[in-house]
Amino acid sequence: TNHIISIRDYTRRDIDYLLERAGEFDTRTYDRHALEEKLLALLFFEPSTRTRMSFETAMARLGGKSISVDSVEASSIVKGETLADTIRVVSGYADAIVLRHPKEGAARLASEFATVPVINAGDGAGQHPSQTLLDLYTIRQSMPIDGINVGMLGDLRYGRTAHSLAYALSLYGATIHTIAPGGLELPANILHELRERGMEVIQHDDVSDIVAELDVLYVTRIQRERFPDSASYYNVASSYRITPDLLEDVQEHLMVLHPLPRAGEIDSGVDGLPYARYFEQSRNGVPVRMALLHEVMK
Numbered sequence: 523t524n525h526i527i528s529i530r531d532y533t534r535r536d537i538d539y540l541l542e543r544a545g546e547f548d549t550r551t552y553d554r555h556a557l558e559e560k561l562l563a564l565l566f567f568e569p570s571t572r573t574r575m576s577f578e579t580a581m582a583r584l585g586g587k588s589i590s591v592d593s594v595e596a597s598s599i600v601k602g603e604t605l606a607d608t609i610r611v612v613s614g615y616a617d618a619i620v621l622r623h624p625k626e627g628a629a630r631l632a633s634e635f636a637t638v639p640v641i642n643a644g645d646g647a648g649q650h651p652s653q654t655l656l657d658l659y660t661i662r663q664s665m666p667i668d669g670i671n672v673g674m675l676g677d678l679r680y681g682r683t684a685h686s687l688a689y690a691l692s693l694y695g696a697t698i699h700t701i702a703p704g705g706l707e708l709p710a711n712i713l714h715e716l717r718e719r720g721m722e723v724i725q726h727d728d729v730s731d732i733v734a735e736l737d738v739l740y741v742t743r744i745q746r747e748r749f750p751d752s753a754s755y756y757n758v759a760s761s762y763r764i765t766p767d768l769l770e771d772v773q774e775h776l777m778v779l780h781p782l783p784r785a786g787e788i789d790s791g792v793d794g795l796p797y798a799r800y801f802e803q804s805r806n807g808v809p810v811r812m813a814l815l816h817e818v819m820k
C-alpha cells in the first residue's frame with residue numbers, strides 16, 4: 523500500500539515528481555472529479571488548523587469527501603480502544619487515512635494495520651512529510667533548492683517540521699545553519715545521519731551572525747506541548763524573535779518561512795516585508811496535498 527510516513531523513505535526523484543504534480547494542481551485546470559466516490563478519513567489526535575483543513579480542502583477540490591475524528595476524547599480511544607484497532611476499523615470505511623498523533627512512530631505503526639494508504643500528518647517529534655513537501659514547493663517557486671543556505675531557528679529538538687525538512691534538504695546539497703536555544707538543538711542521531719548523508723550542518727549561537735548569508739530562514743515555534751514540565755518550557759520561551767531590524771541587511775531573495783502556528787517568534791512587523799512568505803507557504807498546502815491524495819488514491 524502506498525503510505526506516506528517519513529520523508530526519509532523518498533529519493534530526490536520521488537520528491538521532485540510530487541512537487542511537479544503539485545504544480546499541475548496549482549494551475550486550477552485539473553480534473554475536479556478525479557477523486558469522486560473516494561472518502562478520506564482524518565484522524566487528528568492532536569490540534570491542527572492548516573494540515574487538517576488543507577487536506578479537507580484538497581479532497582473537496584478533487585471531488586472527494588472527508589470523514590473525521592477530531593480528538594482522542596471524541597473517539598472510542600477514550601474507552602480503551604487501541605490505535606491498531608481504530609486503524610483496522612477506519613480502513614473499512616475510507617480509501618485513505620490521514621493521521622496526526624502525539625507519539626513518534628504512530629503513523630508507521632498505523633500503516634502496519636491499515637489496508638488503505640496512511641498519510642502521516644505529524645507524529646510527535648518525528649516527521650511531517652506533507653509539510654516538508656509544501657516547504658520545498660514554496661522554496662522552489664522562488665529559487666532552485668540545490669545548494670541553498672537554510673537557517674533553521676528555534677526548537678530543533680522537538681520540531682518535526684524541521685526534522686523532515688532537514689532530511690529532504692540533504693538530497694539537494696543544501697547547507698543547514700542551526701540556531702537553537704540551549705537544550706533544543708537537533709537530536710544527535712539526526713545530526714549524525716544528516717552528516718552521513720554528506721550534508722553540511724553548522725551550528726550558530728545567534729541568528730544575527732548568519733542571517734545575511736541565508737537564502738531561506740525557517741523559523742519554528744517552541745513545541746510547548748512536548749516539554750516534560752512548564753518550568754523547562756519557560757526557561758527557553760521567548761528566547762528568539764525575528765523583527766524587521768534583524769532583516770535590514772539580508773539578501774534580496776531571502777525567504778522567511780514558518781510552518782505556523784507562530785507564538786511570538788516572528789514579529790507582526792515582518793509580515794509586510796517581501797521576505798515574509800509563511801502565509802503563501804500555508805496556502806501551498808492545498809496543491810501539495812492534492813498531489814499526495816491523487817497519488818495514493820487514484
Ligand code: CP
Nearest residue numbers: 570571572573781782
Ligand atoms: N503547520 C502545521 O502543521 O500546522 P497545523 O498544526 O495547524 O496543522
